[in-house]
Amino acid sequence: MVPRPIECPMSGSATQAVYELLRANLLAGLYRPEEKLKISELGAAFAVSTGAIREALARLTAEGLVTALPQRGFRVAPVSAADLRDLTDMRIEIETKCLRRAIENGDIGWETAVVAAHHRMAATPIAAADGSFSPAWTIAHGEFHAALAQACGSVWMMRVRDLLFVHNERYLDLARKTDRGNRDVAREHRELMEAALARDAERAVTIMTAHLAKTRDTIEAALLAAAAMTEAR
Amino acid sequence: MVPRPIECPMSGSATQAVYELLRANLLAGLYRPEEKLKISELGAAFAVSTGAIREALARLTAEGLVTALPQRGFRVAPVSAADLRDLTDMRIEIETKCLRRAIENGDIGWETAVVAAHHRMAATPIAAADGSFSPAWTIAHGEFHAALAQACGSVWMMRVRDLLFVHNERYLDLARKTDRGNRDVAREHRELMEAALARDAERAVTIMTAHLAKTRDTIEAALLAAAAMTEAR
DNA sequence: TTTTAGAAGAAAATATATTTTTGTTGCCGC
DNA sequence: GCGGCAACAAAAATATATTTTCTTCTAAAA
Numbered sequence: 457m458v459p460r461p462i463e464c465p466m467s468g469s470a471t472q473a474v475y476e477l478l479r480a481n482l483l484a485g486l487y488r489p490e491e492k493l494k495i496s497e498l499g500a501a502f503a504v505s506t507g508a509i510r511e512a513l514a515r516l517t518a519e520g521l522v523t524a525l526p527q528r529g530f531r532v533a534p535v536s537a538a539d540l541r542d543l544t545d546m547r548i549e550i551e552t553k554c555l556r557r558a559i560e561n562g563d564i565g566w567e568t569a570v571v572a573a574h575h576r577m578a579a580t581p582i583a584a585a586d587g588s589f590s591p592a593w594t595i596a597h598g599e600f601h602a603a604l605a606q607a608c609g610s611v612w613m614m615r616v617r618d619l620l621f622v623h624n625e626r627y628l629d630l631a632r633k634t635d636r637g638n639r640d641v642a643r644e645h646r647e648l649m650e651a652a653l654a655r656d657a658e659r660a661v662t663i664m665t666a667h668l669a670k671t672r673d674t675i676e677a678a679l680l681a682a683a684a685m686t687e688a689r
Numbered sequence: 690m691v692p693r694p695i696e697c698p699m700s701g702s703a704t705q706a707v708y709e710l711l712r713a714n715l716l717a718g719l720y721r722p723e724e725k726l727k728i729s730e731l732g733a734a735f736a737v738s739t740g741a742i743r744e745a746l747a748r749l750t751a752e753g754l755v756t757a758l759p760q761r762g763f764r765v766a767p768v769s770a771a772d773l774r775d776l777t778d779m780r781i782e783i784e785t786k787c788l789r790r791a792i793e794n795g796d797i798g799w800e801t802a803v804v805a806a807h808h809r810m811a812a813t814p815i816a817a818a819d820g821s822f823s824p825a826w827t828i829a830h831g832e833f834h835a836a837l838a839q840a841c842g843s844v845w846m847m848r849v850r851d852l853l854f855v856h857n858e859r860y861l862d863l864a865r866k867t868d869r870g871n872r873d874v875a876r877e878h879r880e881l882m883e884a885a886l887a888r889d890a891e892r893a894v895t896i897m898t899a900h901l902a903k904t905r906d907t908i909e910a911a912l913l914a915a916a917a918m919t920e921a922r
Numbered sequence: 923t924t925t926t927a928g929a930a931g932a933a934a935a936t937a938t939a940t941t942t943t944t945g946t947t948g949c950c951g952c
Numbered sequence: 953g954c955g956g957c958a959a960c961a962a963a964a965a966t967a968t969a970t971t972t973t974c975t976t977c978t979a980a981a982a
Contacts, residue, residue: 727933727934728933728934728935729932729933729934739934739935743934743935760934760935761933761934762933762934763934
């Protein structure tokens, strides 16, 4: 057989590629909440047909990252302080439950994965040139938290966790320039890892809860500040 | 203005209608797990273009009701006893948490909705002519459980609850002919409502947990029996 | 007899064209 | 001058056609 030409399409199909790209852009805050996502514009931008865009948007709609208004197209899902509080409450519930079970069930493979993920995250610069989170750190951060939860041994719990985490990422970016100096995120993560590896469930849960709540408060402040600014214009 | 012709399209767009219909069929167990969902066949069956089908399937993929294999089309998501156990564990966590919060926060409107939903469900025949659950009862049942949880006051909690509930429905149908006689489901539901209205959180949670576990066991038995039969053919 | 290569057919992925709907602007009547 | 109606433009929804990819059947060689 003739070896295939180099090509190697990014992710199988064009639709899949568009979906992933669009999703990444959405999570990175490239489009503002409530912004209209014009199908033909996106099609032109990504150089694919409108059908592929529609399919990607349909998937994102089911995920809740975009909203679909019948006959009126798609928009970026809205954000609000109330939603953030609700989301964080739920995240605290799920993340701590995952964490407890992971600490109980985790084997040496889990420990190794956590240490590895933490090492990568710690070695990655947190800020990009423009003041936002660097994409590499965002990925490493997500993988660290995922690694921590992984050993919970439940596919559904991980699935729900991932869903909530992804939605939080959308908010995370909004707080990018807000008092990051007031906070030692690296230390929080390190302590989290240490408590988990020490199998100290109570301490780990306490740290995780504080970590998530602190993140929420930081974002909420940025969110309210932005809202006030919009109000006053 | 000329009054529009009767039409009144079921749910806005054709895609939306196809999505809802396909989803209902999926939950009713009309297609078997792992079965291939041919786009052109579905398009012919529903008398819409392939694009509409693709869009509906994309949304269902994001929901986890169907799986997409790149370049190889779509299939009905698989089921397994392990997945059912995992799913039920998660459901018990979430449903009981919703229930506790609803019992704490629920106002007179909530009580009214619960009573109303229960009344409708109790008055609906549970079995259809062919031995499966009647569609009307399935809907009423879903609405009863939703009404119970509604007052939890968290959009995200309800969203996760709904996701899990929907996936459970897919399993529910598999156990349709299995020893339903051994079980007094109506009594379980009545006791659940009574405990909730009496604001007895502990009792309500106990009943709910038993209810969900019992459902799981019934389905699991049917699932294993079906697997054994497939094995032996 | 089994395995593999090739070709034909089927189905999915994608692009393009058409139709329908919606939002906007300008004009006419009040 | 203000409100409503009509025509136009933009965008979404849908259908159809084309291309690509995968699967299966057959035939030939080991």
